[in-house]
Amino acid sequence: MEAHVSERQPRVRLKAEHLGLHFGGVAALTDVSLEVREGEILAIIGPNGAGKTSLLNCISGLYRPQQGRLVFYDRQGNEHNLLKKKPAEIARLGIARSFQNIELFRHMTVLDNLMLGRHVHMQGNIFTCGLYWWRQQKEEIEHRRRVEDVIDFLEIENIRRKPVGTLAYGLQKRVELGRALALDPDILLLDEPMAGMNVEEKEDMARFILDINQERDVTIVLIEHDMGVVMDLSDRVVVLDFGRVIATGTPEEVRQNPLVIQAYLGDEALMEQL
Numbered sequence: 001m002e003a004h005v006s007e008r009q010p011r012v013r014l015k016a017e018h019l020g021l022h023f024g025g026v027a028a029l030t031d032v033s034l035e036v037r038e039g040e041i042l043a044i045i046g047p048n049g050a051g052k053t054s055l056l057n058c059i060s061g062l063y064r065p066q067q068g069r070l071v072f073y074d075r076q077g078n079e080h081n082l083l084k085k086k087p088a089e090i091a092r093l094g095i096a097r098s099f100q101n102i103e104l105f106r107h108m109t110v111l112d113n114l115m116l117g118r119h120v121h122m123q124g125n126i127f128t129c130g131l132y133w134w135r136q137q138k139e140e141i142e143h144r145r146r147v148e149d150v151i152d153f154l155e156i157e158n159i160r161r162k163p164v165g166t167l168a169y170g171l172q173k174r175v176e177l178g179r180a181l182a183l184d185p186d187i188l189l190l191d192e193p194m195a196g197m198n199v200e201e202k203e204d205m206a207r208f209i210l211d212i213n214q215e216r217d218v219t220i221v222l223i224e225h226d227m228g229v230v231m232d233l234s235d236r237v238v239v240l241d242f243g244r245v246i247a248t249g250t251p252e253e254v255r256q257n258p259l260v261i262q263a264y265l266g267d268e269a270l271m272e273q274l
């Protein structure tokens with residue numbers, strides 16, 4: 001008897017429809033539509049100035065596009081209009097991000113930076129502190145437990161008490177990843193997590209990204225210039241050029257797409273990697 005294997009389409013967790021973002025006369029994004037599917041690693045690639053960071057900024061609420069729709073579906077399937085939410089609300093929904101230029105407090109320890117990563121989940125304030133001290137204590141312990149779990153996961157136990165500014169660049173990038181992970185995200189937005197790293201650091205980072213995706217069940221949207229990394233890590237790729245989506249598909253499909261090759265022509269370093 002013939003076996004019927006049903007191939008279930010993964011759920012869509014984030015959908016952008018016809019996004020348009022401009023700064024005065026500069027169009028950063030034009031008619032950008034894409035979806036992020038549950039459990040995938042989606043890479044956003046494109047030449048410099050293509051609009052990659054602007055897109056992540058729209059998703060995390062830092063930029064407000066003038067056109068289009070941006071919707072997040074939570075684990076229960078509820079729809080959330082991200083264009084109506086502030087960055088902290090978006091983070092609380094389960095969308096965390098790391099930044100291209102590390103955005104950590106350099107004089108604070110690794111542990112404190114990671115605790116700050118959880119602040120959007122913290123309920124306590126000056127009133128509840130006084131009235132419900134025990135509740136505050138319980139909450140604090142739980143946050144600390146989750147942060148310690150991230151520290152173990154990223155293998156940074158030995159630097160947990162060190163000020164971030166004293167760490168090597170590659171480790172700072174790992175702490176930046178930890179800060180985003182401490183938020184317990186459903187979707188992690190990573191803006192060039194391997195930029196400026198040596199080969200060994202890149203390999204470590206690639207392993208952590210895969211483990212976060214597979215073991216911690218986190219959907220990942222990744223901006224990356226290193227095409228080798230993109231080809232190895234991602235399930236699907238969206239290619240932006242001059243603020244427009246010019247291709248979407250598997251790494252192999254986009255690599256052979258004539259529009260993508262055209263967009264990268266002129267940049268020999270990028271072409272070599274394609």
Ligand SMILES: Nc1ncnc2c1ncn2[C@@H]1O[C@H](COP(=O)(O)OP(=O)(O)OP(=O)(O)O)[C@@H](O)[C@H]1O
Binds near residue numbers: 028046047048053
């Ligand atoms: N805050 C801003 N004010 C004015 N223009 C901006 C702003 N942010 C982005 N832009 C413009 O939008 C366009 C897209 O920039 P963006 O940084 O999103 O590209 P990118 O693909 O991330 O580039 P890179 O690979 O160099 O980081 C560029 O022309 C940029 O100058």
